[in-house]
Structure formats: C-alpha cells, structure tokens
Amino acid sequence: MHKSGERIFITAKLPGYMRVGDDDLIERYLFLTNSHDGSGSITAAFTPIRVVCQNTLNAAMRNLSNVVRIRHTANANLRLQQAHKVMGIANQVSAELEPVFNQWAKVRITDGELKKLIEMAMAPNREVLGKLKDSKLEELSSHYTNMVESVYEYALSSPTQNMHTTAGTVFGAYNAVIMESKRLCKAAE
Known part of the structure; x- marks a missing residue:
C-alpha cells in the first residue's frame, strides 16, 4: 500500500x-x-x-x-x-x-491510568505529547480526542478487553490501542 x-x-x-x-x-x-x-x-x-x-x-x-x-x-x-x-x-x-x-498482563492499572496511556500511545507527534504533559487538553484537536475516546471506549467495553490478561492491565491498554487503530484504519478506507 x-x-x-x-x-x-x-x-x-x-x-x-x-x-x-x-x-x-x-x-x-x-x-x-x-x-x-x-x-x-x-x-x-x-x-x-x-x-x-x-x-x-x-x-x-x-x-x-x-x-x-x-x-x-x-x-x-x-x-x-x-x-x-x-x-x-x-x-x-x-x-x-x-x-x-x-x-504487562499482571500489572494492574486504574481507568485514569488507562486513559493516560492511551493518550500517550495515540499522540501523533511531540507537540501533542507536550500538550498532554502540560495539561493543555483544551488545545488538542477534536480528531485526536475522538480517537482517544474511541480507544478508551473499546478498552472498557470490548469482550476481548474483559479477559483476565486485558481487563485493567497494561497489556489491555496496549491491546486496545492496537486493535482500535486497526479498526480506525479500516474505517478510513
């Protein structure tokens, strides 16, 4: 491609x-x-x-x-x-x-920590990472915040995210980012 x-x-x-x-x-x-x-x-x-x-x-x-x-x-x-x-x-x-x-499947995280990991993983560049670090969330694009919300929702609700290896774990955050990124790619085609 x-x-x-x-x-x-x-x-x-x-x-x-x-x-x-x-x-x-x-x-x-x-x-x-x-x-x-x-x-x-x-x-x-x-x-x-x-x-x-x-x-x-x-x-x-x-x-x-x-x-x-x-x-x-x-x-x-x-x-x-x-x-x-x-x-x-x-x-x-x-x-x-x-x-x-x-x-990673053994490291438990809270929903707040999950959201922060997703925000960092989905950041397209250093400028966005800087805004996250400085808590300037209002300056983030709606496209980016919608992507983060989509991944976060997937992480909390998908059946694959309710396994003991993914529910509330760092591995679950990783899995959500990868799986939802694939879905977003297909939706953009």
Missing part, C-alpha cells in the same frame, strides 16, 4: 503464536516496507501488529530494534542471507516479547 507514492509495505503472517496468560494468543508477523520509488533500502522486521494501513505501519515502525535493511542489489545469495537473518530476528523478538506481554 502506498500513500501518494511515498511508501509501500507487505505483511506476512508467521506460523505459531505468542501466548499471554493461558488463552490469549497473539499472532506473529513480518513486515517489509520500502519507498515507492525504490530509492531507499527495504526495511524488514518482526511485529505482533498486523500492518493494514499507515497508522498500523507507524505503530509497527516505532522503537524498532532488530531490523534488517536490505539494499537494492542484484546479488541473490546476499538477499537469501538477509532473509534468513530476518527470520532469525523474528523468532528472537517473538521469544523476547512473550514474557514482556505476560508481565
């Missing part, structure tokens, strides 16, 4: 799952993104986020570590080595994220 010819991406579902608690299974994905004109290198990385639009691509791209950048070359052997490296990274990151998500 590209936006005004800027970026394209593909997402591939990997076999297996990450397990949070006893019965919350998280799918695993690889995504590749590139500039539409091919001027940059291809970025390949693991994510538990199914990339479906620019919003979820941005979420997946934030704070990436263990990324492979593949240069546009004709050397097939080098590309195969890089692809092997991407698969190794995907397995390593998945193994590292599973215990983090399980720990």
Whole structure:
C-alpha cells in the first residue's frame, strides 16, 4: 500500500503464536516496507501488529530494534542471507516479547491510568505529547480526542478487553490501542 507514492509495505503472517496468560494468543508477523520509488533500502522486521494501513505501519515502525535493511542489489545469495537473518530476528523478538506481554498482563492499572496511556500511545507527534504533559487538553484537536475516546471506549467495553490478561492491565491498554487503530484504519478506507 502506498500513500501518494511515498511508501509501500507487505505483511506476512508467521506460523505459531505468542501466548499471554493461558488463552490469549497473539499472532506473529513480518513486515517489509520500502519507498515507492525504490530509492531507499527495504526495511524488514518482526511485529505482533498486523500492518493494514499507515497508522498500523507507524505503530509497527516505532522503537524498532532488530531490523534488517536490505539494499537494492542484484546479488541473490546476499538477499537469501538477509532473509534468513530476518527470520532469525523474528523468532528472537517473538521469544523476547512473550514474557514482556505476560508481565504487562499482571500489572494492574486504574481507568485514569488507562486513559493516560492511551493518550500517550495515540499522540501523533511531540507537540501533542507536550500538550498532554502540560495539561493543555483544551488545545488538542477534536480528531485526536475522538480517537482517544474511541480507544478508551473499546478498552472498557470490548469482550476481548474483559479477559483476565486485558481487563485493567497494561497489556489491555496496549491491546486496545492496537486493535482500535486497526479498526480506525479500516474505517478510513
């Protein structure tokens, strides 16, 4: 998918799952993104986020570590080595994220803390983060506040948010942001 010819991406579902608690299974994905004109290198990385639009691509791209950048070359052997490296990274990151998500599922938060986490996670830039930090909520756009309210409502009312791993937990806040971001992407199509 590209936006005004800027970026394209593909997402591939990997076999297996990450397990949070006893019965919350998280799918695993690889995504590749590139500039539409091919001027940059291809970025390949693991994510538990199914990339479906620019919003979820941005979420997946934030704070990436263990990324492979593949240069546009004709050397097939080098590309195969890089692809092997991407698969190794995907397995390593998945193994590292599973215990983090399980720990987040044990950290209880209040509804007020949930709202603050959602506000920070949905902030599109540092300017919005600054307004949140300075409690200048009246200066935030209605588009942003509506997105936050949508995620907050999802976090409190969706059946998937009432599991013991998500209800009133940091993992639930993370899950709400990811799931509602996907829904907002689909609604914008």
